[in-house]
Amino acid sequence: MTSHPSPTGMPALDDLLAGLHVVSIPMRVRFRGVEVREAALLHGPSGWGEFSPFLEYQPPEASRWLSAAIEAAYGAWPAPRRTHVPVNATVPAVAPDRVPGVLARFDGATTAKVKVAERGQSVQDDVDRVAAVRDALGPAGRIRVDANGGWSVQQATEALRRLSAYGLEYAEQPCASVEELRDLRVALARSGIDVLVAADESIRKAEDPIRVARLEAADLVVVKVAPLGGVHRALAVVEACRLPAVVSSALDTSVGMSAGVALAAALPDLDHACGLGTVALLEGDVVDPPLEPRGGVLPVGRVQADESLLERWAAPADRVRWWRERVSSCHALLDDATVIP
Ligand SMILES: O=C(O)CCC(=O)c1ccccc1C(=O)O
Ligand SMILES: [Mg+2]
Structure with missing residues (x-):
């Protein structure tokens, strides 16, 4: 070789x-x-x-x-600090009647991430989807939304005012730029809207992934192994940001997913379910059995392609x-x- x-x-x-x-x-x-x-x-x-x-x-x-x-x-990879990692269900921008079917693929997950601000859809579509997720998870479930930078500061304020009625753990990348995220945090606080802001694209696509923390533009950081160049580098970004971290994936097969799990396993603190359940959104996989959540968790360790x-x-x-x-x-x-x- x-x-x-x-x-x-x-x-x-x-x-x-x-x-x-x-x-x-x-x-x-x-x-x-x-x-x-x-x-x-x-x-x-x-x-x-x-x-x-x-x-x-x-x-x-x-x-x-x-x-x-x-x-x-x-x-x-760095040494693991835990044997299992909690994962969230990931709900694409589907119609509300498809929500139970999507959630059923994430065995035991009590946290769901819901895509919002999809092009061509309205805030009402987002509200209806989040309401369907709240219905399915019950009051103890945790719900986060991910706008992929799709809102302006004003749109985000209005959308999050409505969505916060369903109880949100945080809003991921509600606006596109670091400056907007920072302004949004101020606007939310002034309006009495109690929603935390997480940065995703502002970390993984940025020249300087730490800037978001320096500008106090987010309450949490979402970190993905592949765009950050590996588990060690992603771990270093989290350490430098000094903010709570959520590990997520990029629609990987179980092979890529296992690297995300290795990062989640190596973090000193892990207080949030991770977006590492998305093998469930693929029709097939290269590992048998696939790295899909059972009882809301994934096991830590290497996998072999078949x-x-x-x-x-x-x-x-x-x-x-x-x-x-x-x-x-x-x-x-x-x-x-x-x-x-
Ligand atoms: O975090 C999750 O729940 C799953 C991963 C996910 O949402 C995602 C997957 C591929 C590309 C972008 C994103 C994203 O977080 O924006
Ligand atoms: Mg995201």
Whole structure:
């Protein structure tokens, strides 16, 4: 496998490509416009890693996802502090009558994250969806909403005024920019709307992921392993932010999910369910059994991709070529210093 080892530990491109499998898995429910999820799985001396940046991401951003995959396949993850990690159900921007069916896929989850501010939908659609989730979970359930930056400060204030009637744990990325998040926190406090603000895109897509904390623009941070470049780097971001953290995923297969679980397991404090249950939104997976929640939790540990499942979900030849080229352009952007502990 390591025929051309680099002196500093960065695997050679040929080695990455030799251990590469590309899969294409339909989603059960359309999510952030994605109907088929493509992923490249890497096999290295430490095990399996996942490289699955969304298709529109360009190499500078996608190369961080490659660092995370290389850490998983060639490096080591930090020591776990727990054996299981609590996860939330993730509810896409579906009609209210589909809510019970979606929630049923997340066995034992008592926290749900609900997508809101979907393009083409209204605040009333969000209210109806959140009401259906509250109905299904009962008064003890926890509900958070995720707007993916879809609201202005004023829209967020109005929407959260209405949605807060259902009891919200927090609102994830209600507005797009760090400045807006900061202004929204002030506006919510002035209006007596008691909703915490969590930053997601402002962490994972930012040049400077710590800025959100410096500007006091969020009460919590959402951290994802792949866009931050690996478990160690994500852990360092959380430490630098000094805010409560929630680990989430990116519609990964169970291989990518296991890296998120490793991060959640390594955090000094974990007071929130993590967005690591989304394998349940995929029609298939590359690990048997899949890393899906049972009793509201996931087990901590490595997973193995299954040869027959890689075969079952193998992407068509033109897509395999596209992904191999993508790995190559991203690999070219990584310097040896960026690699593995
Ligand atoms: O956090 C969760 O519950 C699941 C993951 C999730 O919502 C997500 C998945 C893919 C891309 C973006 C997001 C997001 O948090 O915005
Ligand atoms: Mg989010």
